Amino acid sequence: MNERDVLITEVALRDGSHAIAHSYKVDQVVSVAKGLDEANVPYIEVSHGDGLGGSSLQYGLSTTNEFELIEAAVHTCKKSKIAVLLLPGIGTVKELKVAADLGVKMARIATHVTEADVSKQHITKSKELGLETVGFLMMSHMVPVDKLVEQALLMESYGADVVYMVDSAGAFLPHEVKQRIAALRQTLSIEIGFHAHNNLSLAMANTLVAIEEGATRIDGSVRCLGAGAGNTQTEVLVGVLDRLNIKTGIDFYKMMDVAEDIVAPILHTPQEITRGSLILGYAGVYSSFLLHANRAAKKWNVDARDILVELGKQRVVGGQEDMIQDVASKIAKERAVLLRGNK
Amino acid sequence: MMRKLKVGIIGSGNIGTDLMMKLIGHEFLELTTMIGIDPESDGLKRAKQLGLEVIENGIEGFINRKELADLLFDATSAKSHIVHAKILNDLNKRVIDLTPAALGPFVVPSVNIGAHITEGNVNLITCGGQATIPIVHAIGTVAKVNYAEIVATISSKSAGPGTRSNIDEFTETTARGLEEIGGAKKGKAIIILNPAEPPIMMRDTIYCVLENESFNPEEINDSIHLMVKNVKNYVPGYRLRMEPMIEGNTVIVHLEVEGAGDYLPSYSGNLDIMTAAAVKVAEEIAQYDLAKTV
Numbered sequence: 001m002n003e004r005d006v007l008i009t010e011v012a013l014r015d016g017s018h019a020i021a022h023s024y025k026v027d028q029v030v031s032v033a034k035g036l037d038e039a040n041v042p043y044i045e046v047s048h049g050d051g052l053g054g055s056s057l058q059y060g061l062s063t064t065n066e067f068e069l070i071e072a073a074v075h076t077c078k079k080s081k082i083a084v085l086l087l088p089g090i091g092t093v094k095e096l097k098v099a100a101d102l103g104v105k106m107a108r109i110a111t112h113v114t115e116a117d118v119s120k121q122h123i124t125k126s127k128e129l130g131l132e133t134v135g136f137l138m139m140s141h142m143v144p145v146d147k148l149v150e151q152a153l154l155m156e157s158y159g160a161d162v163v164y165m166v167d168s169a170g171a172f173l174p175h176e177v178k179q180r181i182a183a184l185r186q187t188l189s190i191e192i193g194f195h196a197h198n199n200l201s202l203a204m205a206n207t208l209v210a211i212e213e214g215a216t217r218i219d220g221s222v223r224c225l226g227a228g229a230g231n232t233q234t235e236v237l238v239g240v241l242d243r244l245n246i247k248t249g250i251d252f253y254k255m256m257d258v259a260e261d262i263v264a265p266i267l268h269t270p271q272e273i274t275r276g277s278l279i280l281g282y283a284g285v286y287s288s289f290l291l292h293a294n295r296a297a298k299k300w301n302v303d304a305r306d307i308l309v310e311l312g313k314q315r316v317v318g319g320q321e322d323m324i325q326d327v328a329s330k331i332a333k334e335r336a337v338l339l340r341g342n343k
Numbered sequence: 344m345m346r347k348l349k350v351g352i353i354g355s356g357n358i359g360t361d362l363m364m365k366l367i368g369h370e371f372l373e374l375t376t377m378i379g380i381d382p383e384s385d386g387l388k389r390a391k392q393l394g395l396e397v398i399e400n401g402i403e404g405f406i407n408r409k410e411l412a413d414l415l416f417d418a419t420s421a422k423s424h425i426v427h428a429k430i431l432n433d434l435n436k437r438v439i440d441l442t443p444a445a446l447g448p449f450v451v452p453s454v455n456i457g458a459h460i461t462e463g464n465v466n467l468i469t470c471g472g473q474a475t476i477p478i479v480h481a482i483g484t485v486a487k488v489n490y491a492e493i494v495a496t497i498s499s500k501s502a503g504p505g506t507r508s509n510i511d512e513f514t515e516t517t518a519r520g521l522e523e524i525g526g527a528k529k530g531k532a533i534i535i536l537n538p539a540e541p542p543i544m545m546r547d548t549i550y551c552v553l554e555n556e557s558f559n560p561e562e563i564n565d566s567i568h569l570m571v572k573n574v575k576n577y578v579p580g581y582r583l584r585m586e587p588m589i590e591g592n593t594v595i596v597h598l599e600v601e602g603a604g605d606y607l608p609s610y611s612g613n614l615d616i617m618t619a620a621a622v623k624v625a626e627e628i629a630q631y632d633l634a635k636t637v
Contacts, residue, residue: 057550114499322494326584326585
């Protein structure tokens with residue numbers, strides 16, 4: 001019985017980790033996972049924001065070991081499958097194996113959109129471990145359509161069951177999503193997914209366009225609990241798709257309750273499109289840079305927007321959080337020189 | 344005149360060819376031989392032009408001409424190195440291994456070459472290890488490092504198929520090097536590939552968490568600067584991007600490595616630091632041997 005036209009993956013317990021500086025605790029994960037499971041969400045992703053092994057000084061240390069969180073989520077869910085994210089170069093197949101042993105059912109292997117070939121090792125291993133395996137092409141907005149298709153084909157050739165176009169910066173405009181998902185749909189024989197960020201307030205619009213063009217896997221974050229301005233807001237998406245007669249199989253009322261009663265209190269501040277996240281989308285910068293840029297701005301007494309715009313100019317990719325300090329210090333130094341010059 | 348140590352290179356790819364360019368005309372390392380398996384490779388063609396002995400059938404060819412070199416650089420692959428290591432050991436030849444095979448002890452010239460100067464087979468860890476372990480070690484000489492984490496960012500163009508097909512090998516081997524040679528209680532390594540055009544230079548960020556805050560920041564700063572100077576001696580493009588930062592009990596160091604551009608383009612500092620370290624290790628071995636025979 002096929003009761004779902006699109007399969008939604010809830011990413012608040014992974015992408016949302018960025019927004020709360022990787023501070024998830026077991027009881028929070030248990031209550032969110034329980035709510036999502038009862039709402040019949042098919043997949044729930046749980047990991048450090050930067051994927052397995054992401055706990056680091058570069059990205060932020062996890063308050064609670066991610067494997068404890070994953071284990072708790074697996075034990076809590078009766079129907080929902082638990083997924084993990086892995087970025088080759090940060091996490092390794094060793095961590096993937098641990099996750100699989102804990103009962104995870106899906107692995108999403110993420111690379112920068114031009115670097116799909118580093119995922120072969122991990123996609124192969126993930127399949128060997130019997131996991132449903134997703135290729136996750138991050139920062140997809142940085143390349144033309146043909147490059148995206150070429151890299152997606154590589155992931156398909158390694159055995160991925162699904163390939164996602166990931167708008168890590170929340171930078172895509174709807175017509176760009178349309179063009180790209182259509183091209184992927186024409187070329188690939190596996191399912192296509194789309195992961196949005198709401199930095200330009202386009203997550204919902206882009207998601208709907210992606211579905212129209214044939215994407216059947218969609219990411220959402222309940223209450224927008226994701227990096228930057230968050231992702232496509234899951235409970236809203238469920239309602240909108242219901243109005244469109246597209247079946248998600250998710251209980252709309254229960255999903256709203258999870259958002260309002262369980263997730264809202266976890267947020268340190270409500271998710272809004274702040275000037276910082278707006279600039280992420282505008283300048284095409286990795287969404288998880290936001291909190292780091294805000295901290296660096298404070299430390300060097302510069303405008304976070306200047307840091308983010310400069311990072312965009314330098315075409316910095318996901319994972320290069322160390323460049324934030326670098327750029328902030330240079331902006332501060334340049335300003336100091338300028339001030340001295342004026343005296 | 345100083346007696347020279349006869350050396351050869353196995354592998355005529357990018358790394359082997361860059362090594363060749365670094366060794367041509369060396370003061371006391373005499374490069375005699377280039378060993379490859381592809382006569383059409385740029386490396387072997389250049390070797391011929393430069394008047395080196397060229398062996399086109401790999402290690403097998405060298406067995407018959409073993410008088411050509413006493414020390415070999417292996418710039419092939421981990422898999423091939425396992426075969427080469429056995430043969431070279433039987434021939435009583437020394438080898439500096441630039442592959443990730445990690446059969447011999449890890450060596451970083453500015454840190455621990457002295458301990459392995461007579462070893463038959465030494466391994467150069469990874470490019471990220473060569474760039475960052477010296478700094479961790481430098482901090483470790485004046486404070487206790489509980490945790491060392493490094494992030495190496497390299498241009499996509501400089502990441503070859505070997506690195507790409509087994510990127511876990513990089514993170515795991517580098518982490519091990521941070522502990523075993525860097526002296527950190529726990530090590531972690533991250534590698535990022537950046538496809539920007541023009542290609543970016545290799546960048547490394549090192550975070551060291553010290554056991555407590557009872558350290559002398561000046562000592563740490565001086566130790567880092569001294570080490571940067573030492574590494575610069577054999578990797579001229581090795582430099583700090585900004586002054587080391589100390590936040591609480593964490594030391595943060597930002598580096599970049601520009602390649603010398605001997606054969607590989609200058610953005611590929613990650614490859615240059617490997618070939619430069621290999622030459623430095625060979626120099627140390629040669630000088631030690633020569634001193635011994637005097």
